[in-house]
Amino acid sequence: MVRSMADRWHLAQINIGRLVAPQADARIQPFFDALDRVNALADASPGFVWRLQDDSGNAMGISYSPDPLLAVNMSVWRDADSLFDFVYRSAHTPVMARRRDYFQKFDGAYQALWWVDAGTVPTVSEGLSRLWLLERFGSCPQAFTFKAQFPAPDRTGLPVDHGPDPWCVGNA
Numbered sequence: 001m002v003r004s005m006a007d008r009w010h011l012a013q014i015n016i017g018r019l020v021a022p023q024a025d026a027r028i029q030p031f032f033d034a035l036d037r038v039n040a041l042a043d044a045s046p047g048f049v050w051r052l053q054d055d056s057g058n059a060m061g062i063s064y065s066p067d068p069l070l071a072v073n074m075s076v077w078r079d080a081d082s083l084f085d086f087v088y089r090s091a092h093t094p095v096m097a098r099r100r101d102y103f104q105k106f107d108g109a110y111q112a113l114w115w116v117d118a119g120t121v122p123t124v125s126e127g128l129s130r131l132w133l134l135e136r137f138g139s140c141p142q143a144f145t146f147k148a149q150f151p152a153p154d155r156t157g158l159p160v161d162h163g164p165d166p167w168c169v170g171n172a
Contacts, residue, residue: 009152010049010118011077014127015111017103019069023060031102034095035060041092042075047082050121051075064124071103074127076116080149080160083113087146109135112143115152 021027035058042048052059052074064072077083086092112130116122130143139148139159148159 007078007118008154009115010120011080011083011113012074012116012120012122012127012130013077013083013111013113014072014074014122014124014130016070016072016128016131017099017106017110018067019071020102020104022069028102030098031095032060038092038095041090042086045082045086045090047078048086049076049078052124062124064128072124072127074122074124076120076122080113080146084146111145113145113149114143115150 019028023032039051039053039058042051052062052072054061059073060071062072064070075083077086087096109131112127112134114122114130133140133143134145137143139145139150141150141153144150144159150159151157
């Protein structure tokens with residue numbers, strides 16, 4: 001089967017954060033109370049392809065580091081506009097706007113975007129390596145943010161600034 005250029009690439013994203021308290025703490029309960037609703041919204045959003053989850057339906061129970069407060073989230077989207085609309089123009093936005101209530105200020109890159117072949121499910125290790133690239137080298141074709149989104153590998157052009165809120169560019 002030959003795919004058109006439009007569906008050859010999907011956009012993967014990872015975001016990480018360190019919770020201000022363990023999951024049972026009342027200070028972060030509103031975040032956990034919103035998870036099922038926000039995940040259902042993502043699943044039903046135009047352009048959504050895949051998200052990291054365990055049997056509970058979210059990724060919060062999956063441990064990737066010795067730090068029990070480190071949370072990892074990953075998803076894949078048909079294109080950058082679909083992901084941008086979900087992140088910045090949906091019921092997800094008010095929850096994300098309160099992230100400082102639930103997550104500590106992160107030293108370094110906490111969100112990275114990159115292109116994957118359609119049908120590819122990225123690994124957490126790959127996502128963490130994209131965060132490292134972004135932190136080390138800044139936005140590049142292999143790891144970028146909405147502030148400097150690079151075109152898919154088979155396209156040419158300059159990075160696009162989607163105009164995210166300044167506190168949501170991935171390394172603020």
